[in-house]
Amino acid sequence: MFWSCWIQTRFSNIEASTRKVLEKLGVPYRDMEGTSCCPEPFYTGLLDRELWLTMAARNITIAEALGLPVLTLCNGCYETLFEANEFLKENPEAKEKVNKELSKIGKKYQGTVEVKHLTEALYELGLDRIKQAVVKPLTGIKVAVHPGCHLYRSKKTEDWYFKAEAFKELVKATGAEVVDYNLERLCCGFPQRSFDEELSLTETLRMKLESVSEAGADLIAVVCPTCYLQFEVGQADLKSKTSLEFNIPVAYLSELLALSFGYKPEEVGLDLHRIPLTKLVERVG
Missing domain, CATH: 1.20.1050.140 (Glutathione S-transferase Yfyf (Class Pi); Chain A, domain 2)
Structure with a gap:
């Protein structure tokens, strides 16, 4: 690991x-x-x-x-x-x-x-095996999946979109609903922060969050800690710069899986989130 x-x-x-x-x-x-x-x-x-x-x-x-x-x-x-x-x-x-x-x-x-x-390791393990471990389905939770730019890297003989689709299937295996939104492929904007923070936040991140919000998602799911940081901390930074407030929670894939497997929120550190996953926590009790 x-x-x-x-x-x-x-x-x-x-x-x-x-x-x-x-x-x-x-x-x-x-x-x-x-x-x-x-x-x-x-x-x-x-x-x-x-x-x-x-x-x-x-x-x-x-x-x-x-x-x-x-x-x-x-x-x-x-x-x-x-x-x-x-x-x-x-x-x-x-x-x-x-x-x-x-x-x-x-x-x-x-x-x-x-x-x-x-993502690919869990998918190769088998969706059936994952579904068998689910004891608290995340039914009713609408998830906007953000694969992230680098997840599309693949061997020349492989389907470059495979891991992004695997990510969606893994989220669906928890019982949650994956919602489509127009700017799924758009970068989270983190790389831009090093040379133009305003562009990163007020353009790239803002457009991404608007697209997710319009789709009616309850949260954004990620498989990258950098994207996680950009979406969670970036929302606070965006609010301070523009007064725009989205308040969309962010969760890593393993957090969704762990909750659906029956682990308690405090066992997986959900209290560490800057934007509370209130609806998700209420769903799993």
């Missing part, structure tokens, strides 16, 4: 709910000890691609030592680790350069494991 920089430091609710879900489903896993930042795909990847590849490869060697695939809960981490892994497998010269650097710390990238996002 590659937890990423933020989940264990800022979003313990995502960690707690994910552990509960995997426990309930009987899925064995190991925490990857000694990981660094993935590193994030935008700035590091653009400014120093060799550094980006080397850091990603070092992280992957930890999973290789365990003989297990990498499982990540962050879309950005998924893009970095997945794309670096696939690139190094296909490019021997790049792999040799990376291993020359890794040899300085006693590491060697082999290219022997796969990188998976939690």
Whole structure:
């Protein structure tokens, strides 16, 4: 399990709910000890691609030592680790350069494991298995699914939309209703924050929230802690800048699954949300 920089430091609710879900489903896993930042795909990847590849490869060697695939809960981490892994497998010269650097710390990238996002791992486990674990269906809860930009990364032979559809099916398995909205593919706007916060909030995030609101969604479901942060904290920032108030709750996929599996809100850290999931909590009692 590659937890990423933020989940264990800022979003313990995502960690707690994910552990509960995997426990309930009987899925064995190991925490990857000694990981660094993935590193994030935008700035590091653009400014120093060799550094980006080397850091990603070092992280992957930890999973290789365990003989297990990498499982990540962050879309950005998924893009970095997945794309670096696939690139190094296909490019021997790049792999040799990376291993020359890794040899300085006693590491060697082999290219022997796969990188998976939690979404595809749960879907591959089987929707029937997930549905059998549901004891408190989220009936009546309308969910706007936000796959996030990086979840669309895939192998050349795979359907690039597969993981987004898998995400929707997993939400439906909880008993909740997935609502369609016009701007599903629109970025959450977080990457723009570093160079134009006003554009990020008053244009991208605002348009996204308006689309979700018009669809009548009770909450936004995400599978990325960065998108989670943008939607939740971004709403407060947007209100302070423009007085626009949407007050749309945000939940990570594993939180929805854990609640439908019968775990209590306090067991999965729902009290840590800035925007209370009131309707959802009332639904599960």
